[in-house]
Amino acid sequence: MLIAGNWKMFRGPDPAALVGLDAVICPSYTRLRDCVEAGLTTFAQNVHWEWEGAYTGEIAAPLLLELGVVGSLVGHSERRQYFGETDETVAKRVRAALDAGLRVIACVGETQHEREGGETEEVLRRQLAVLEPHPELVLAYEPVWAIGTGRTATPEMAQEAHAFIKSQLDAPVLYGGSVKPDNAAALLSQPDVDGALVGGASLEAGSLKAICETAARIPS
Numbered sequence: 249m250l251i252a253g254n255w256k257m258f259r260g261p262d263p264a265a266l267v268g269l270d271a272v273i274c275p276s277y278t279r280l281r282d283c284v285e286a287g288l289t290t291f292a293q294n295v296h297w298e299w300e301g302a303y304t305g306e307i308a309a310p311l312l313l314e315l316g317v318v319g320s321l322v323g324h325s326e327r328r329q330y331f332g333e334t335d336e337t338v339a340k341r342v343r344a345a346l347d348a349g350l351r352v353i354a355c356v357g358e359t360q361h362e363r364e365g366g367e368t369e370e371v372l373r374r375q376l377a378v379l380e381p382h383p384e385l386v387l388a389y390e391p392v393w394a395i396g397t398g399r400t401a402t403p404e405m406a407q408e409a410h411a412f413i414k415s416q417l418d419a420p421v422l423y424g425g426s427v428k429p430d431n432a433a434a435l436l437s438q439p440d441v442d443g444a445l446v447g448g449a450s451l452e453a454g455s456l457k458a459i460c461e462t463a464a465r466i467p468s
């Protein structure tokens with residue numbers, strides 16, 4: 249069971265408050281070093297496909313590795329929604345990061361409009377078609393309508409989507425979308441839910457710890 253906290257563009261809690269926690273932390277760039285130095289398993293929130301170059305505002309895998317960062321999120325819906333991330337650029341980022349020796353959590357998920365139009369499986373199939381299984385690749389199913397909205401997929405909806413994702417690509421699948429201490433047990437108990445990617449609730453050390461404690465109680 250893997251719990252990952254995505255701090256997005258927030259400062260996040262003091263890394264010292266999380267020492268020893270069995271979780272991946274994805275802070276903003278300026279806090280990567282603090283998290284690494286606190287001994288946390290630290291991932292970036294994005295990574296470019298080139299090793300270096302004239303790509304202002306991007307970050308390269310070797311620079312992350314040099315800092316002690318061990319992985320990266322790729323293709324978060326906020327990147328797809330606001331920064332022009334496409335399935336093709338997601339594929340390039342994932343491949344380059346894995347080749348460089350980073351672990352990757354690649355995010356997929358449908359919008360509200362796509363779900364209501366009965367297109368969830370078609371969208372997931374398309375987003376997954378560009379990826380290949382790799383021992384260091386983990387997927388996160390994050391229905392866009394559940395991210396930061398307080399609306400979470402029901403455990404049954406999450407299970408159905410996770411089973412479909414696994415039928416397309418052999419990888420562990422985290423659930424993400426308004427996971428909180430009070431709904432984590434029901435979601436994490438689903439057979440094909442292998443952990444959680446937690447946004448808002450990871451910004452408070454107590455609630456992230458509570459979710460990790462819940463995960464630790466669930467038999468794998």
Ligand code: PEP
Nearest residue numbers: 395396424425426447448
């Ligand atoms: C996320 O940022 O990946 C996320 C799932 O956010 P939240 O938990 O706030 O919905």
